[in-house]
Amino acid sequence: MFAYKPKPQPEHKPKHIPKPLLCLPQHLSSLDQIKQTHARIIVLGLTRHGKLLAHLLASLALSHSPPPLPYSLAVFRSFDFPSVFATNNLIRCFTRSDSPRQSLALYSSLLLRKFAAKPNNHTFTFVLQACAKALAGSEGAQVHAHVVKLGFGGDVFIRNALISFYYGCFGLECSRRVFDEYVRVRDLVTWNTMLACFVRDGQIGAAEKMFDEMPERDVVSWSTMLTGYVQNGCLEEALECFWGVRETGLRPNEAILVSVLSASAQLGLLEHGKLVHSLVDSMNFPITASLGTSLIDMYAKCGCIEQSKLLFDNMPRKDIWAWNVMISGLAMHGLAKEALKLFEKFIDKGFSPANVTFVGVLNACSRAGLVREGRHYFKLMTENYGIQAEMEHYGCMVDLLSRAGFVDEAVELIENMKISPDPVLWATLLGACKIHGHIELGEKIGNKLIQLDPNHGGHYVQLSSVYAKARKWEEVIRVRRLMSERNTNKAIGWSLIEAQGKVHKFVAGDKDHERVTEIYKMLELIGTLVAKTGYSPNISSVLHDIGEEEKETMIREHSERLAIAFGLLVTGVGDCIRVVKNLRVCVDCHEVTKIISKVFEREIIVRDGSRFHHFKEGKCSCRDFW
DNA sequence: ATAGGGTTAG
Structure with a gap:
């Protein structure tokens, strides 16, 4: 079989090309602009001018949103003899579409010389991208063979594309092999690509090592490292990394700023976030x-919901994420009515809600105990918007229903789930059993959870609380003993507060702080003033097998x-005191904090x-209700 | 005339 090779025909060259038609591809970023230019090309009878059409394809390949394939193809078909440049750009259009595999077909037609062109160095970078996106491993490996055969094995651009491709289709070891193969054919992008592979693989330690070993680092190296930290939950390291960027004097990019704000938000560090x-x-x-x-998002998660609202209201072009974040922010502050109102406004504006939108909405309902509304929105989500309920949605609903006393309805919901329920859902239900004194059900769930995960200390604590509620002290002691015998993991509670440019972190009974004496004196003062109001501690939340007095100290x-x-x-x-705590507050601390806010005249915001x-004025x- | 690396948020 031999390939069909048409005879090239002389290109029709008009004498004069109007200036606006010759603008660079990146200047035509929207589809509308591109189509207008195309229309002018047609009107002026310049459709046989290959360079113009090729330009148009390049614009499509670079356009802001992925170009519609039928349109790109139509432009391509209007060539008599598409150049390799035009073909490369169509490959890029395909790669950006939902069917990147089509790039491969086009590439093979290049190999068959169906058109006058043959692949060049640029072609391979684009095709390898397509293979990575289409998860076309064996095809990509074949392309690798062509690269070597056609003498492009030493092209650093192609080598970098190969590293990405091998990571995506064959994993870290294979991309590492390409990286190690040509030690001399490496540039900064090679290092950044390999760094990103480690990050994407969750190997943050190896990524750090590579970051330190790199011969040089640019803003992309830093942003890869920083986003890697945030994605892998290394939030403190992320903040340090951000200050590392500052020291280099490099201008941060958007990814760096967004990621460091996310780290500040997750840690609840308002002062840090404000500084950024x-x-x-x-x-x-x-x-x-x-x-x-x-x-x-940062202001909401750091307790300044007013600041979030201000920024949201003054935001010129709000995309769906701005709305999602704002709705969730209001929800976590317990401003359920506002959150629901905002959701309705969001719908009125013609946005279509995503599943995360409903997480915010349902969360708002569950925080405020709006059972009727919660049922309504859950139904709306699945029936009107056809959104499959995910674990988080079920989590909100189970929490909402069971805490409001509809334990049976919550059980029914879990039993009829289309996905297999996360143990967290049962744990939520167990918490509600404790509140409402459903001893039998609580016992059943508690034992089941302990059986499922015998090392999880929280399940034992919850079950013993259920027994304590029923005053079954022998059972309480039995579960407690079981817990200590099995040496289960205990979630260590901590609280932090920012002051004087530093983060101060405390654990229960902490004696490490430099102002420890003053702090404990203050605790005594609090105790005295609180006692004066007639409050006595509620010790049911502290169920250690020890004497009453010690419980109070705890x-x-x-x-x-x-x-x-x-x-x-x-x-x-x-003034305002802001505290971030990793666990939920206990009933007693909640009561005492109310009193402190009144007696000491402070606003206290606890996340x-x-x-x-x-907390304000008692x-x-x-x-x-929490 | 075209290239390559990082795209976050509940």
């Missing part, structure tokens, strides 16, 4: 939709008490493991 915000302003960095959304030294005591030392009347509590924004 002020840097963004002082750099005159453009506030894009994603950067704006990150700021809204709660009095819970990590958030220490953080708040320290907060009282470094603030004045009328616990599931939501925000705003009341909490959660209205004791």
Whole structure:
């Protein structure tokens, strides 16, 4: 079989090409602009001008949103003899589409010389990208063979594309082999590509090592490392990395700013987040939709919901993420009515909600105990919008229903789930059994959970709380003993507070802080003033097998008490104390914090493991429902 | 005339 090779015909060359038609591909970024230019080309009778059409294809390949394939193909078909440049650009259009495999067909037609062109060095970088996206491993390996056969084996661009391709289709070891193969054919991008492979593989230690060994680092190296830290949950390292970027004097890019804001948000470090915000302003960095959304998210998660609202209201072009983040932010602050109102506005604006939108909406309902609304939106999601309920949606619903007392309905929901339920759902239900005193069901669930994960200390604690609620003390002791015999993992509670440019982290009974004496004196003062109000501690949440007095000491030294005591030392009347806690607050700490807010005249904002509590003048924004 | 690396957020 031999390939069909048409005879090239002389290109029709018009004498004069109007200037606006010759703008660079990246200047035509929207499809509308491209189509307008195309129309002018047709009207002016320049359709046989290959260079213009090739330009048009290049614009399509680079356009802002992925170009529609029928249109790209139509442009390509209007060539008599598409050049390799035009073909390369069509390959890129295919790669950006939903069917990147079509790039491969086009490439093989290049190999068969169906057109006058033959593949060049550029072609391979594009085709390898397509293989990576289409997960076409064996095809990509064949392309690799062609690369070697046709003498492109030493092209650094192609080698870099090969590293990405092998990672995507064959894993880290294979991409590593390509990286190691030609030690001399490496540039900064080669190192960055390999670095990204380690990050994507979750091997953050190996990534760090590579980052340190790199001969040089640019802003992409830093942003790869920083986003890697955030994605792998190494939040403190991410902050350090950000200050590393600052030291180099490099101008951060958007990914760096968004990621460091995400780390600040997750840690709840308002002062840090504010510092990043002020840097963004002082750099005159453009506030894009994603950067704006990150700021809204950061302020919400750091307790400044008012600031989030302000930024949201003044945001010129809000995309769906801005709305999602704002709705979730309101939800975690317990502002359910506002969150639902915003959701309705979102719908009125013609946006279509995503599954994360409903996580925010359902969360709002569950935080505020809006059972009727929760049922409505859950139904709306699945029936009107055809969104499959995911684990998080079920989590919200189970929490909402069971905490509001509809335990049977929650059980029914779990039993009828289309996906297999996460043990977290049962654990949620167990918590509700404790609140509502459903001893038998709680016992059943608790034992099941312990059987499922015998090392999880939390399940034992919950089950013993269920027994304690029923005053079955022997059972409490039995479960406690089982727990200590099995040496289960205990989630260590901590609380942190920012002051004087530093993060102060406390665990229960902590004695490590430099102002430990003052802090414990403050705790005593709190104890005295609280006792004066007539409050006596609720010890049901502390179920250690020890005497009453010791129990009281234990709660009095819970990590958030220490953080708040320290907060009282470094603030004045009328100031705000912000505490971040990893676990949920206990009933007693919640009561005492209310009293502190009144007696010491402070606003106290606590972010616990599931939501925000705003304590002011003796009341909490959660209205004791959490 | 075209290239390659990082695309976050509940």
